[in-house]
Amino acid sequence: MLDADGRIVMANASAATLMGEGTVETLLATPMAELWERFALYDPDGRPLAERDMASLRVLAGERNPPPMLVRRVDRVTGDQRWLLAKCSSLHDDGDSPGLAMYLTEDVTAERRAELGHRLLVEAGRLLSSPVDLDAALQQVAQQTIPALADWCGIELPGPGGYLHLAAVAHLEPAKVALAQRLRALHPVHVDDESAVPGVLRTGVPVRMDNIDAEQVRAAAVDDEHRELLESLGLSALLIVPLRSGGDVLGALTLVASQPHRRFDDADQDVAEALAQRIADALRNARLLRDRAEIANVLYAGLRPEPSPVLPGCEVAAVYRPAGEDVQAGGDFYDVIDAPSGSIVVMGDVAGKGAQAAALSAVARVTLLTAGRLTGEPRAALDELNHALRRRGEMSLCAVVAIALPTELPGSAEVLLAGHPPPLLLRDGVARPIGEAGPMLGAVEVAEWPPVTVELAPNDVFVLYTDGVLDSVLAGGARFGEERLRRLAEGAGTDVDALAERLDRELAQLRLRDDVAMLAIRCPGPPALLARGTFDGDAERLLALSLPGGPEAPRAARHALAAALGDRLGERVHGDALIVVSELVTNAIRHGGARGKSAQVTVHAALRDSALRLEVTDPGPGFEPGGHGPRPDGGYGLHLLDRLATRWGVTGGDPVTVWVELDR
Amino acid sequence: MDRDELKFTVDVDEGPDGSVVTPRGELDMATQGQLRAALEEQARRGTVTLDLSGLRFLDTSGLRLILETAEASRRDGFAFSVLPGSAAVQRLFDVAGVVELVPFRDAGEGDRS
Numbered sequence: 001m002l003d004a005d006g007r008i009v010m011a012n013a014s015a016a017t018l019m020g021e022g023t024v025e026t027l028l029a030t031p032m033a034e035l036w037e038r039f040a041l042y043d044p045d046g047r048p049l050a051e052r053d054m055a056s057l058r059v060l061a062g063e064r065n066p067p068p069m070l071v072r073r074v075d076r077v078t079g080d081q082r083w084l085l086a087k088c089s090s091l092h093d094d095g096d097s098p099g100l101a102m103y104l105t106e107d108v109t110a111e112r113r114a115e116l117g118h119r120l121l122v123e124a125g126r127l128l129s130s131p132v133d134l135d136a137a138l139q140q141v142a143q144q145t146i147p148a149l150a151d152w153c154g155i156e157l158p159g160p161g162g163y164l165h166l167a168a169v170a171h172l173e174p175a176k177v178a179l180a181q182r183l184r185a186l187h188p189v190h191v192d193d194e195s196a197v198p199g200v201l202r203t204g205v206p207v208r209m210d211n212i213d214a215e216q217v218r219a220a221a222v223d224d225e226h227r228e229l230l231e232s233l234g235l236s237a238l239l240i241v242p243l244r245s246g247g248d249v250l251g252a253l254t255l256v257a258s259q260p261h262r263r264f265d266d267a268d269q270d271v272a273e274a275l276a277q278r279i280a281d282a283l284r285n286a287r288l289l290r291d292r293a294e295i296a297n298v299l300y301a302g303l304r305p306e307p308s309p310v311l312p313g314c315e316v317a318a319v320y321r322p323a324g325e326d327v328q329a330g331g332d333f334y335d336v337i338d339a340p341s342g343s344i345v346v347m348g349d350v351a352g353k354g355a356q357a358a359a360l361s362a363v364a365r366v367t368l369l370t371a372g373r374l375t376g377e378p379r380a381a382l383d384e385l386n387h388a389l390r391r392r393g394e395m396s397l398c399a400v401v402a403i404a405l406p407t408e409l410p411g412s413a414e415v416l417l418a419g420h421p422p423p424l425l426l427r428d429g430v431a432r433p434i435g436e437a438g439p440m441l442g443a444v445e446v447a448e449w450p451p452v453t454v455e456l457a458p459n460d461v462f463v464l465y466t467d468g469v470l471d472s473v474l475a476g477g478a479r480f481g482e483e484r485l486r487r488l489a490e491g492a493g494t495d496v497d498a499l500a501e502r503l504d505r506e507l508a509q510l511r512l513r514d515d516v517a518m519l520a521i522r523c524p525g526p527p528a529l530l531a532r533g534t535f536d537g538d539a540e541r542l543l544a545l546s547l548p549g550g551p552e553a554p555r556a557a558r559h560a561l562a563a564a565l566g567d568r569l570g571e572r573v574h575g576d577a578l579i580v581v582s583e584l585v586t587n588a589i590r591h592g593g594a595r596g597k598s599a600q601v602t603v604h605a606a607l608r609d610s611a612l613r614l615e616v617t618d619p620g621p622g623f624e625p626g627g628h629g630p631r632p633d634g635g636y637g638l639h640l641l642d643r644l645a646t647r648w649g650v651t652g653g654d655p656v657t658v659w660v661e662l663d664r
Numbered sequence: 665m666d667r668d669e670l671k672f673t674v675d676v677d678e679g680p681d682g683s684v685v686t687p688r689g690e691l692d693m694a695t696q697g698q699l700r701a702a703l704e705e706q707a708r709r710g711t712v713t714l715d716l717s718g719l720r721f722l723d724t725s726g727l728r729l730i731l732e733t734a735e736a737s738r739r740d741g742f743a744f745s746v747l748p749g750s751a752a753v754q755r756l757f758d759v760a761g762v763v764e765l766v767p768f769r770d771a772g773e774g775d776r777s
Contacts, residue, residue: 551694558690558721575752582723586693640724643759 001091002101007032009100018084018105020075040259042072046147046172070112074262081262083112116148117271124275128282135167141279142170145255149271150264152233152256154180155243155279156189156197164189164197167251176233183229187222195220197252200240204249206273209238210263234258241272245280250287253279303329303358309336311343311405311521317500319518321507323353323468330515331357332466333365339376342406346372346381347464347519349420351397357515363388364398364441378402378416382441382449386418389442397442401435401464405523406456413456416449421470421482424489425454426461431489433482434462459494462521468514472507480510489520496520527649530604531617531657539613543605547585549598549618554585557603561614564605569612573662576644580660581605581614583641587658588618610663611646617657674702675718682711682743688718691726699726703733707742716749722756731765745769 001010011024020038021027041049049071068087074080085108091100124141131137142153152171159165166184171177191198200207212235221227237257242249253276257263264272309316322330331350336343346368350361364385371384382400389396399419406412415423419440422433438449454460465485472480488506492499499520507516528534530541542564547553558578565574581603588601604615641648646663672689683706687699706712714730716722730746737744745767748754757763 554692554723554725555690555694558692571752572755575755578721579723579756582692582721586723586725589693640756640760643761 002103015105018107020077038076040074040076042074042147042259044070044072046072046151070108074259082107082109084108113267117267117274120144120148120271121274121278124278128278131282131286134282134286137282138168138279139170141275142168145275146170146172149268149275150239150255151258151262152176152180152254154254154256155251156254157243157251157283158191158201162191164191179229179233183226183233186229187226196238196240197254200242200252201249204242204244206242206269207238207240208264208269212236212238237263239264239269239272241269241276243276243280243283245277245284248284250280250283300329300355300358303362305329305334305517306336309334309519311336311345314405314524315496315522317496317520319500319504319507319516321468321504321512321516322358323512323515329358329361330354331361332468332515332517333361334464334517334519335365335369337369337372337381339372339404342376342404342411344372344376344378344381345403345405345462345464345519345521346378346400347420347466347517348398348400349466349468349515349517353515360396360398364400368400368402372402376404378404378414379449379451382416382418382438383447386441386447390445392442395442397440399440399466403462403464405521411456413454413462415452415454418447418449419443421465421467423465424463424486426463426489426493427457427459429490429493431463431486456523458524460523461489461494461496461499462523463489463499463518464521465518466514466516468512468516469503469507469518471513472510472516473513474510492520494522496522527659529657529659530606530613530615531602531655535606535613536608539606539608541604541606543603545603547601547603549589549601551589553589553601554582557581557585557601557616560603561605565612568607569664573612573664576662577612577614580641580644580662581616584614584616584658584660588616611661612664613659613661615657615659617655619655672698674699676702676706678706678709682713683709684713684715686715686718688720690721691719691729692721692723693725696725696729700729703729707733707736707740707744709742711743712737713745713747715747716753717747719749719753722749722753724756724760727756727760727762731762734765734767737767 001008003009008028011019011027013024016022016024016027019027019030019035021030043049066088068085071084071086073082073084085106087104087106089102091102123144127137127140127144138155142155145153153169154166155168156164157167164184166181169177169180171180189195189197191201196207196209214231217230217235218227221230233256235256235258239255241253241255243251243253253272255264255268255272305318305320307318307320309318316336318334320332320334322332331352331354332348333350334345334347336345348361348364348368350357350364352360367385367388368381372378372381375381382402385398385400389398397419401418401420401423402416403423404414415435416438417435418438422435422437424431425434434454435452436450439447441447463485469485470480470482474480485503488502489499492502500518503518528536530539530544543561545557545560547556558581561581562574562578565577569577585601585603599619602615602617604613604617606613641660644662645660648658648660672687672691672695675686675688677684677686685699685702685706687695687702689695691699703712703714712733714733719726734744734746736742746769748768748770757766
């Protein structure tokens with residue numbers, strides 16, 4: 001009971017105990033100011049309460065029946081925390097001014113804490129059950145713990161380099177959150193550090209610290225600024241709980257009390273550990289899902305054909321669109337197989353779609369690649385795959401087209417078809433199908449695929465495609481068909497990139513019924529060489545020299561070139577040209593076929609507006625089998641050539657010509 | 665063609681502090697053998713300086729010889745230093761990326777090790 005001045009005039013024994021006084025007498029004797037100082041009061045949202053907020057005074061000030069107030073009260077001396085439900089009503093005198101106020105307080109601590117704990121765990125469970133954005137969910141969970149469980153909440157996970165990353169941090173005041181992030185940024189914590197959180201990560205045992213005083217903070221601080229930051233965050237009690245799931249410690253949940261004398265007790269720790277369990281399980285699930293997705297991606301990416309296949313000497317453009325949503329690879333494939341005599345280009349179509357088809361296409365590719373590389377013969381590759389498919393338990397079918405291409409023109413190509421649409425040969429603006437049909441691979445035990453030979457002309461273009469292209473459905477329902485593809489190819493002419501681009505653009509708008517793959521290959525003619533007399537007409541020929549082999553040849557070549565160049569080039573390019581010709585001729589003698597005086601080395605030089613062209617031709621590899629072209633001369637020759645030359649290359653096998661261009 | 669330009673010579677000066685070997689002319693596949701012989705012989709005296717200032721041309725044949733000699737000096741324990749040649753000659757070391765491997769020093773300077 002309080003009088004008009006707010007003094008306690010009457011109280012029961014429980015009230016005395018609640019106020020921390022031994023007896024009613026001492027309670028009545030204690031000045032209000034002292035009582036106020038004893039306790040820190042906070043509303044349910046965690047904000048500190050002042051005297052005037054108290055119901056008792058409001059009543060005395062004239063408010064009739066203020067609603068009951070839920071107050072969290074912390075005893076500054078003992079740190080004891082209670083939740084009190086305070087009801088106040090006025091006892092009036094006759095007249096309107098209140099005489100006495102009756103103050104009823106109910107200790108609802110146990111109920112309140114149980115309720116808060118329960119609510120927290122339910123909410124966290126909901127947030128973490130199947131989060132779309134795990135990081136956002138973690139942040140929300142951290143937020144939920146404030147202020148009921150703590151003043152600060154942090155979720156820390158080991159990150160790159162072993163440094164701890166603050167996955168979530170919450171406090172009532174956003175400014176303080178920024179402070180905490182700044183503290184972490186300036187003083188990163190490493191999993192190997194000796195401090196509290198890394199310790200919990202290592203041991204998996206929770207840590208609880210009460211009554212952290214200024215001395216401990218000073219001791220923990222690295223420097224003055226650090227200490228100031230720590231002090232402004234306010235640390236009076238600390239509870240760190242490991243995030244543990246499936247036997248691993250995945251991180252830590254850190255709870256901090258910054259209000260003075262607030263501390264964590266066993267009930268708090270139970271709630272914190274239950275919460276930590278939910279967080280850890282959610283983290284583990286998210287990680288498992290992510291790992292699985294990554295594995296799938298890697299596998300798929302590995303199965304996808306090379307987007308920019310390389311065919312020596314040729315220009316190649318590709319289109320690849322597997323059917324199905326969000327798929328990287330399907331049953332269509334293509335490959336370039338390096339063989340001693342040239343290259344074999346294969347394109348295939350495994351029956352079926354999706355992941356299974358992709359897996360079978362991988363088998364097909366490996367089989368074709370190996371057989372092709374070892375034998376250099378397209379027929380042998382088809383035969384091998386046919387056998388491999390026949391040996392499989394279930395009916396496995398694969399349509400394949402194989403084209404063997406020569407290293408250099410002039411030459412001929414060989415086309416074999418195994419149940420695959422015939423490739424188009426585009427020559428002089430007209431496209432026609434090439435090849436004779438043979439059975440699909442895996443269909444019959446013994447099969448023949450009659451080869452068709454084509455004499456190639458410069459700028460011939462091959463267009464390989466799977467029937468997915470033909471079967472795609474145009475707006476209006478019609479089939480894409482052979483005619484449309486032919487017209488597209490003829491329209492693009494020798495520009496294979498343009499053809500691929502146009503087809504890709506058209507297909508992007510269509511409904512694909514099946515995987516789609518297309519390769520366009522243009523064989524340019526043999527390279528223009530001074531040595532062959534096929535070099536451009538607008539170059540000024542300077543030198544065409546034939547030298548006997550032997551150690552004197554490099555010098556002879558240098559002097560002849562120097563004389564032919566005169567003053568035409570700047571000093572540096574002139575010097576480089578002499579080095580280059582010396583190196584090339586030296587190589588021809590050392591590694592090429594011009595060791596002895598009986599052999600010949602020819603040196604050609606021509607000048608264009610922009611560059612000097614040098615060519616050195618020698619009869620080809622000496623006694624070293626299987627190689628041609630310049631080889632490292634002590635390890636520096638090739639490197640040097642690459643650094644000095646603006647462009648350079650090697651052609652042919654017999655004779656070998658190395659050409660170098662130096663821009664002026 | 666000037667007859668002098670065709671001649672390649674190797675001058676050797678056997679001084680009290682070591683030998684100075686000075687090739688003159690164009691060092692390439694044909695002439696490197698002559699220089700190699702001179703360097704091997706002078707190495708036995710313990711201190712060799714190779715002076716490149718007389719070279720009118722250098723390619724990787726000569727470069728290889730110089731690098732091998734530097735390697736041999738480390739292995740066999742004789743002192744070896746190189747006096748740089750003209751800008752054109754030095755360019756080769758730069759482009760080949762081997763400047764660090766050659767014990768260059770300036771004429772009149774002590775050994776830079």
